[in-house]
Amino acid sequence: MPTPAPTPAPNPGDTEPVSRRARPAKPPLTRAGIVAAAVDVLDAEGIDGLTMRKLAQALDTAAGSLYVYFANRDDLLIAAYDQVLGELPLPDPDAERTDWRGQLTELLLRAVTVVGRHGGIARVALGTIPTGPNALAFGEAVLGLLARGGVGDQPAAWALDLLTLYVNAAALEHSTYLRRDGDEQSVVATLHATYAALPAERYPHIHRLRETLVTGDGDERARWFLDTMLDGMLTAQHRTGVRPT
Amino acid sequence: MPTPAPTPAPNPGDTEPVSRRARPAKPPLTRAGIVAAAVDVLDAEGIDGLTMRKLAQALDTAAGSLYVYFANRDDLLIAAYDQVLGELPLPDPDAERTDWRGQLTELLLRAVTVVGRHGGIARVALGTIPTGPNALAFGEAVLGLLARGGVGDQPAAWALDLLTLYVNAAALEHSTYLRRDGDEQSVVATLHATYAALPAERYPHIHRLRETLVTGDGDERARWFLDTMLDGMLTAQHRTGVRPT
DNA sequence: ACCTGAACACCGTTCAAGT
DNA sequence: ACCTGAACACCGTTCAAGT
Numbered sequence: 001m002p003t004p005a006p007t008p009a010p011n012p013g014d015t016e017p018v019s020r021r022a023r024p025a026k027p028p029l030t031r032a033g034i035v036a037a038a039v040d041v042l043d044a045e046g047i048d049g050l051t052m053r054k055l056a057q058a059l060d061t062a063a064g065s066l067y068v069y070f071a072n073r074d075d076l077l078i079a080a081y082d083q084v085l086g087e088l089p090l091p092d093p094d095a096e097r098t099d100w101r102g103q104l105t106e107l108l109l110r111a112v113t114v115v116g117r118h119g120g121i122a123r124v125a126l127g128t129i130p131t132g133p134n135a136l137a138f139g140e141a142v143l144g145l146l147a148r149g150g151v152g153d154q155p156a157a158w159a160l161d162l163l164t165l166y167v168n169a170a171a172l173e174h175s176t177y178l179r180r181d182g183d184e185q186s187v188v189a190t191l192h193a194t195y196a197a198l199p200a201e202r203y204p205h206i207h208r209l210r211e212t213l214v215t216g217d218g219d220e221r222a223r224w225f226l227d228t229m230l231d232g233m234l235t236a237q238h239r240t241g242v243r244p245t
Numbered sequence: 246m247p248t249p250a251p252t253p254a255p256n257p258g259d260t261e262p263v264s265r266r267a268r269p270a271k272p273p274l275t276r277a278g279i280v281a282a283a284v285d286v287l288d289a290e291g292i293d294g295l296t297m298r299k300l301a302q303a304l305d306t307a308a309g310s311l312y313v314y315f316a317n318r319d320d321l322l323i324a325a326y327d328q329v330l331g332e333l334p335l336p337d338p339d340a341e342r343t344d345w346r347g348q349l350t351e352l353l354l355r356a357v358t359v360v361g362r363h364g365g366i367a368r369v370a371l372g373t374i375p376t377g378p379n380a381l382a383f384g385e386a387v388l389g390l391l392a393r394g395g396v397g398d399q400p401a402a403w404a405l406d407l408l409t410l411y412v413n414a415a416a417l418e419h420s421t422y423l424r425r426d427g428d429e430q431s432v433v434a435t436l437h438a439t440y441a442a443l444p445a446e447r448y449p450h451i452h453r454l455r456e457t458l459v460t461g462d463g464d465e466r467a468r469w470f471l472d473t474m475l476d477g478m479l480t481a482q483h484r485t486g487v488r489p490t
Numbered sequence: 491a492c493c494t495g496a497a498c499a500c501c502g503t504t505c506a507a508g509t
Numbered sequence: 510a511c512c513t514g515a516a517c518a519c520c521g522t523t524c525a526a527g528t
Contacts (some may be wrong), residue, residue, distance in 0.1 A: 028511065029511085051500090051503085062513050063513070064504075064513070072503075081509075123371070123460070126417055127365070140448050144450055153454055156460065157458045168414075184322075202329070203385050209402050213405070224403055228474060231246050231477035235476045235480050236476060273491085293498070296519090296521080298519085309495080312522070313491085
């Protein structure tokens with residue numbers, strides 16, 4: 001809620017007093033204020049429930065007013081995504097050589113949690129490469145940790161792309177688990193039932209792995225992914241003689 | 246129950262052909278026919294352009310009729326996704342031990358291409374685990390190849406999840422490149438310009454890697470991903486003493 | 491059993507008119 | 510410069526009524 005600025009002292013040259021008794025002169029909207037409200041609506045209603053009209057209502061304005069600050073709904077969603085990413089604490093880039101691998105793991109897990117808790121906003125970052133300030137700061141942090149691990153330039157660049165993709169896809173999946181209709185357990189139970197009902201002759205591997213396929217929560221899978229990925233990258237470097245500094 | 250009104254007296258000025266032969270008794274709709282038409286609309290208009298009303302128009306029926314065959318639009322999109330996956334040729338599961346790694350790579354690349362050429366349909370497979378018949382067949386094929394490579398059960402299960410995620414995310418990205426507004430080159434050029442414009446002091450790693458970050462097309466990145474992933478999985482197995490059969 | 495047309499309750503976006 | 514209200518051109522979904 002924006003609080004009206006208190007008038008400090010009667011300024012002689014002030015052009016202010018226009019006597020607007022009709023309404024107590026709402027302060028103008030701002031991009032920041034709109035984005036903050038957008039995240040609130042997002043959390044309450046999900047990304048599909050975040051409509052220009054509902055957002056305007058939450059801000060006590062008309063839908064058309066939003067177009068002064070955002071070109072369209074997509075533009076607004078992109079801003080909301082970057083706002084959400086801003087909740088993610090990043091490792092200090094100047095910190096001395098602590099455990100880069102552990103830090104990268106924690107950063108990745110936190111990113112999935114943060115993005116995944118905001119009603120499917122992850123969807124706007126899939127299919128495009130986010131370039132908002134917080135997305136860039138995240139990228140910079142990841143590249144910094146990879147560089148400290150001695151990962152080469154091209155692998156690091158591609159790894160950033162892949163990690164971003166993973167974070168958003170995992171976050172989106174997490175979002176769907178958090179929906180009203182069913183928790184993670186029931187989703188997993190349904191999936192398991194689907195696998196268990198398959199004919200073993202036609203789907204021998206799925207049938208054999210029907211338990212294994214649904215084993216492990218998001219954290220466990222994310223850790224496995226990152227470990228495997230980094231092992232693979234370091235193996236390749238070992239082969240080509242590159243060494244961590 | 247109200248008695249149906251008797252047939253009204255024929256209107257003499259009626260120019261409308263009363264005979265039913267005017268229209269040759271349209272055959273009833275089918276799920277398969279609707280899905281096929283849906284993919285056509287999808288290819289022409291993209292996933293956001295695939296509306297129940299446009300699809301009905303393409304089928305020369307009313308939008309409401311579609312709800313006899315599909316519970317809602319999401320249900321239809323899921324069916325369209327599986328239909329698209331059906332275009333993907335799968336390796337013969339009975340083939341004798343040929344190059345499993347090469348086959349897996351080709352399967353992955355083809356999957357990205359096939360799913361990516363259909364107007365963003367990949368989006369419906371992100372955030373959920375597809376369980377249509379063709380999605381299951383794809384999963385069975387991937388698990389088969391991994392098993393032939395001697396990959397353990399849990400890594401194989403998680404790898405399937407990860408590969409599915411990658412295919413759909415990469416396909417979605419590919420779809421956005423194929424949109425009318427800009428080809429891949431212009432998207433990449435814009436991204437590169439964004440990186441190049443960043444202050445080097447605040448984003449040293451991104452600035453240093455501004456060229457490297459935009460190097461490599463989808464194929465190259467997919468190959469790198471799979472190679473790295475498999476290297477990592479086989480390394481871990483090597484550590485724990487598991488051996489390919 | 492299936493299809494139709496109309497209705498309902500919404501959308502994003504634009505724009506003349508106000509302040 | 511910003512906001513408002515109304516309008517435009519759409520949506521997904523439901524349902525009584527027809528065949």
